[in-house]
């Protein structure tokens with residue numbers, strides 16, 4: 001039986017070009033360099049200037065289905081903890097309980113079911129009376145929670161993704177990796193039999209045994225250079241970051257109807273709203289007009305202290321979302337030598353995906369954990385991941401409401 005990853009060399013790779021310096025590019029670059037591969041990381045702007053620099057970046061393991069995908073996310077979160085004890089630099093991993101409540105019977109039922117499912121899978125979570133908010137997130141206005149119970153995920157964390165990227169790249173460089181920023185990959189080189197042998201970037205070029213496509217929302221464009229179609233789409237999200245809160249900082253990640261909030265490293269708050277994101281689609285960055293203010297207003301109804309702060313920064317991040325919600329990892333037979341590494345929720349997943357991808361690239365042996373995520377699987381638009389199903393539902397409802405339907 002041939003056990004090689006389709007399209008990957010059976011002889012181990014000794015050189016690799018990684019396209020993109022977000023969480024996935026930094027993680028796979030780090031693991032490749034540690035294993036002695038000659039690695040070049042190419043980034044068209046700066047490290048973490050893509051989605052990894054404009055993300056809510058909480059551990060989303062509890063939201064994930066099916067079970068194998070939940071396990072993969074849980075492994076990602078566990079490997080963050082291991083890496084945080086290994087890599088130098090400022091802390092990127094911030095433990096904070098996650099508290100969520102819902103409005104309406106159907107949403108509440110879905111919340112309960114998720115807690116029961118996650119508990120059944122051994123996740124640290126429970127249902128609690130709303131008074132739990134007093135201890136877990138005293139800065140939250142109790143009147144903002146009209147629900148009879150809240151879900152509490154006790155061992156949740158949020159990640160400072162840019163710091164994580166920098167720590168990984170610094171460690172990769174220590175292990176011999178080269179990094180080049182301000183270099184946009186514009187083409188792929190290939191042999192007569194179709195094998196990808198490197199990249200071109202304007203008048204520059206780099207050869208490698210494996211090109212690793214970690215271009216995030218632009219990954220489908222890199223794949224298209226080799227005639228490969230990646231089944232994915234781009235979904236924008238608005239993030240507003242406040243100045244430090246007056247009074248006690250937010251101590252928890254709070255997921256309330258209409259707005260998600262989490263602390264920032266500076267004592268401020270990062271806010272996101274799916275209802276607002278639904279309005280971004282198709283309208284580009286022009287939609288920034290007025291929306292950060294609306295996001296700030298929504299967030300202030302949950303966290304009154306926010307009304308006395310300003311928004312320091314508002315950004316749009318673009319989620320790279322595979323059509324069925326699950327990662328796209330590996331090469332395809334029509335373009336051997338080009339290895340794709342693309343995922344939503346990649347801040348949570350990066351440590352495990354980066355490690356497993358590097359091992360496959362180095363050894364040519366497939367990782368069983370990655371078998372469900374091959375880019376040439378039959379990807380239908382039926383969504384496997386409950387998290388993405390819920391996101392799609394919220395987006396559709398908001399878009400209908402916005403159109404007055």
Ligand SMILES: Cc1cc2nc3c(=O)[nH]c(=O)nc-3n(C[C@H](O)[C@H](O)[C@H](O)COP(=O)(O)OP(=O)(O)OC[C@H]3O[C@@H](n4cnc5c(N)ncnc54)[C@H](O)[C@@H]3O)c2cc1C
Nearest residue numbers: 020022023024044050051052055058185216237317346348
């Ligand atoms: C609003 C929002 C909320 C989110 N919330 C969470 C969350 O709570 N938890 C979670 O785990 N995930 C979350 N995500 C998803 C997560 O942030 C992304 O999955 C992750 O950041 C993707 O990382 P990446 O390395 O694949 O892509 P990126 O960070 O986008 O990196 C790709 C890099 O490739 C570079 N690039 C592109 N084209 C080229 C080229 N031609 N040449 C050279 N370089 C190129 C880009 O400049 C970029 O720096 C969220 C995303 C958004 C937008």
